[in-house]
Every structure is written in structure tokens, then in C-alpha cells.
Amino acid sequence: MAEKQVPKVLARELVAKSRFLRIESVDLEFSNGELRQYERVQGRGRGAVLIVPMLDDDTMLLVREYAAGLHNYQLGFPKGLIDPGETPAEAANRELREEIGYGAGELTEMKSVTMAPAFFSASMTLFLGRGLYPETLLGDEPEPLEIVPWKVDQLDELLLQHDFTEARSVAALLLMQRWLQRGGG
Amino acid sequence: MAEKQVPKVLARELVAKSRFLRIESVDLEFSNGELRQYERVQGRGRGAVLIVPMLDDDTMLLVREYAAGLHNYQLGFPKGLIDPGETPAEAANRELREEIGYGAGELTEMKSVTMAPAFFSASMTLFLGRGLYPETLLGDEPEPLEIVPWKVDQLDELLLQHDFTEARSVAALLLMQRWLQRGGG
Known part of the structure; x- marks a missing residue:
């Protein structure tokens, strides 16, 4: 076209x-x-990343974090801005270590998404993270994030959670499910 | 909790x-x-709506529209802000008539999502629209939107389109697919 x-x-x-x-x-x-x-x-042009971390084939890890825009705590996947000099995958691995205390042996890029392209140029790469191993990096969070394990077979319940609202987390969750259903890996 | x-x-x-x-x-x-x-x-607090309009059980209607933030044309579902005094469903039906020239006999609320809750309070209600009937309302678009029919069985191809990036459209697409798979209706 x-x-x-x-x-x-x-x-x-x-x-x-x-x-x-x-x-x-x-x-x-x-x-x-x-x-x-x-x-x-x-935009500042560097973009951002969001990762669906799989502790095992049945279990995702989410975080509950204060969201100033809504002034409440929101459940979602680990995410953050790409730092100068980082690749998206490096940023993803840093954010995982800072936010949930794991590195990922394997990062699969699922899709790059935008937020509201009528107003913003920022894009975010959505990753699936597997092969997790414990490794912590000190981030700049004001308080430790609450880490929330969630079973993949309770995806319906997650979609109904009143504090699971961010469209980019919803998109990543459903892309991860498609990926698992195809036996990807 | x-x-x-x-x-x-x-x-x-x-x-x-x-x-x-x-x-x-x-x-x-x-x-x-x-x-x-x-x-x-x-925020201005009124919120927004986005609709996945189904021309029939196999066909969605998308629009291609100029997005100033990215300075290019983006493919996505009809959407817009809720006007003062409107319910979300009324706004959805108005946007459909303005953007694609159809009203919807049936609007099903799939989920309310947020954009980037660390910065924004705005929320958007995602609808599935069915029972479409031709009805046009003049909107304030600077140019007629390109209407793009897309077959549900070509959902993979849509996810790969370089101009289909908005996370809220991706989330709505995959929520619609779940809804169809369950034989919802």
C-alpha cells in the first residue's frame, strides 16, 4: 500500500x-x-522496555508500584526507560535486576508499541523474559516494589484486577499468552 | 490483599x-x-473510548490516521475523547459514526485501560462494537480517514504491521480475539 x-x-x-x-x-x-x-x-527518543518475566512455564512475576498519575498502586510488569548507551535488551535485563531481583537468560522481543501516537513519539519494546536467575541491582526506587507471582492459568482473574490497567501491560500479557499457545521457544 | x-x-x-x-x-x-x-x-478527567468495530463475525474495521506525535500515519481502531455529558457508550457510538460511518447496535465493554499511570490519570474504555448499520456524522477530522477492513483470521499479519503500534489498539485486538474464542455474545 x-x-x-x-x-x-x-x-x-x-x-x-x-x-x-x-x-x-x-x-x-x-x-x-x-x-x-x-x-x-x-520525546527524549531513547524509548522504554517492559518485560513479562516467567519464573517457570506456569508463573509470571508482576510488580505493584506507586503510580503518581493515578495516585494509587498499580499492578503491572517490570519496565523502565532505556539509559544512554544501552540496547533495549540490556535495559530489560537491568530493569529486571533492579525491580524483581532476577536476570533473564533469554529475552524474546514480542513487539514494539507506542502509547498515544497522536501526542507522543515514545516507543516501548515488549519482551518475554525466561531462564531467570537471582541477581539484584540497586535501582532508584523510593521503596522496594512488591513482587506478585501470578499463574498463567489465572490470566482471566488478572484481567479483572482493578489495579491491572496499563494498556502496555495488558498487551504484553496477551502477546505472551499467544506465544505460549504456539509452543514458542 | x-x-x-x-x-x-x-x-x-x-x-x-x-x-x-x-x-x-x-x-x-x-x-x-x-x-x-x-x-x-x-487530566481533564472525562476519559476516552476505543472501539473494535465488527462488520461481520470475520471482519474488523480499522482506520489509518495521521499521528502528530510520530509524524506519520498509524493504523488503529476508532477512538476519541468523551464529550461533556456523554456516557462512554454514547461517545463510542458517536466516534464510530464520525470516523467510519457506522453506528453500532451492540457495544460490549471489554476493559478500561490506562496509558502510563506513573504520569497520567486518563483512562480509556475498550469496546467491542457489533450490529453495525450505516450512519454518518460529521466530525472535526482535517481529512477523511482511510477505512481499512481486516479479516480476523489475519490477526498475525496485523500484529506485524509496522504502522499498527498503539498499545491500546493491540490490547483491544487481543481482548476481542479472546471474546470471540469464548463464543461470547
Whole structure:
């Protein structure tokens, strides 16, 4: 299929800036001549990773962590930003050691996803982590994360948990299930 | 499981503001005494909806739409913000009419998801839409969206598409598949 012609960027302006986010406004001309002004968040470009760690074939490890946006504790898979100089797999292995105290002998990339591509450019690589071995690395978490083992055959119950909501964790969970169902490995 | 005690909010400050986003910094004290300053985006609180519209039991309808954050065209399911006074289902039916020119006789709520709960409070309700009937409503899109029918039995190919990346669309796709596999209806 032919790529559609992207709108022409007529002007860009930084309209707001905080320690972590930079918001710019973009004046666009669509290929049909329509003009629009959109806002978007300028990314730092390094991306992020999220890992579904399998303690064994039947057991995933999740973490329960404070989420400032919602101001409550959320259940999800270990994740984090890629540090300068790291590959996504290296970042994944570091986050696992920091957040759950395991390294992964095997990391399988399942898919790269975005968050809300109308506003953000950030992408996140979803991994399946297997062959776990105990290894701890001190992270910058304000408090130890609660580690929550969960059986794969209780996936329905996980989807119904009121604190398991992040779309990227939901996507990773269901991609992992597809991968297991195909006898991947 | 007992709810964990959420950190105490010692101070909040608006640090950046644009037409659409408000960023605040929050001084937090965790229950172990650790102090942290986080940034988060203040939500508008109304939430959003995304719909997997089924033209028939074998065919989904997707849209290809310009995404300013990535500055390219992305394939995904119809979605949008809930307008003041609308229920999520009303918003879903409006978005379907605006984006693909169909109403849905039946909307099934699959799950509510969040985007990145460390930063955002926004939540999105994922619907399955069936019993489609032609009905168009004029939206505020700058150009007509490209409507892309996709066969359910080509779900693997969809997951591999380089422009099908949004985690919320991936989650909705796989939730829809689980729903069909159970003979839901």
C-alpha cells in the first residue's frame, strides 16, 4: 500500500516545558489543504522496555508500584526507560535486576508499541523474559516494589484486577499468552 | 490483599501549561519516609473510548490516521475523547459514526485501560462494537480517514504491521480475539 503523504509542517513552537516534558505546537497543512494546529510532546527518543518475566512455564512475576498519575498502586510488569548507551535488551535485563531481583537468560522481543501516537513519539519494546536467575541491582526506587507471582492459568482473574490497567501491560500479557499457545521457544 | 498506604502529598505546583496539557510537580513522602519529587500530567478527567468495530463475525474495521506525535500515519481502531455529558457508550457510538460511518447496535465493554499511570490519570474504555448499520456524522477530522477492513483470521499479519503500534489498539485486538474464542455474545 502506498504511504500516505504526511502533512506539511509549516511552523513549530515550544509552548511549555518542565523538567521532564517539552510540549510543542505544530502548524500543519494536510495534503487536501486543510490547516490545523496540534500539540505534541517532544520525546527524549531513547524509548522504554517492559518485560513479562516467567519464573517457570506456569508463573509470571508482576510488580505493584506507586503510580503518581493515578495516585494509587498499580499492578503491572517490570519496565523502565532505556539509559544512554544501552540496547533495549540490556535495559530489560537491568530493569529486571533492579525491580524483581532476577536476570533473564533469554529475552524474546514480542513487539514494539507506542502509547498515544497522536501526542507522543515514545516507543516501548515488549519482551518475554525466561531462564531467570537471582541477581539484584540497586535501582532508584523510593521503596522496594512488591513482587506478585501470578499463574498463567489465572490470566482471566488478572484481567479483572482493578489495579491491572496499563494498556502496555495488558498487551504484553496477551502477546505472551499467544506465544505460549504456539509452543514458542 | 490490603491496600498499600499511598505516599503523602506534601506539596503540588503547576510547572507548565499549554492549551491541552497541564503538568504539575508533586512532592511525595513514601510510607518508609523516603522523599521524592515527581511530575505528572493533570487530566481533564472525562476519559476516552476505543472501539473494535465488527462488520461481520470475520471482519474488523480499522482506520489509518495521521499521528502528530510520530509524524506519520498509524493504523488503529476508532477512538476519541468523551464529550461533556456523554456516557462512554454514547461517545463510542458517536466516534464510530464520525470516523467510519457506522453506528453500532451492540457495544460490549471489554476493559478500561490506562496509558502510563506513573504520569497520567486518563483512562480509556475498550469496546467491542457489533450490529453495525450505516450512519454518518460529521466530525472535526482535517481529512477523511482511510477505512481499512481486516479479516480476523489475519490477526498475525496485523500484529506485524509496522504502522499498527498503539498499545491500546493491540490490547483491544487481543481482548476481542479472546471474546470471540469464548463464543461470547
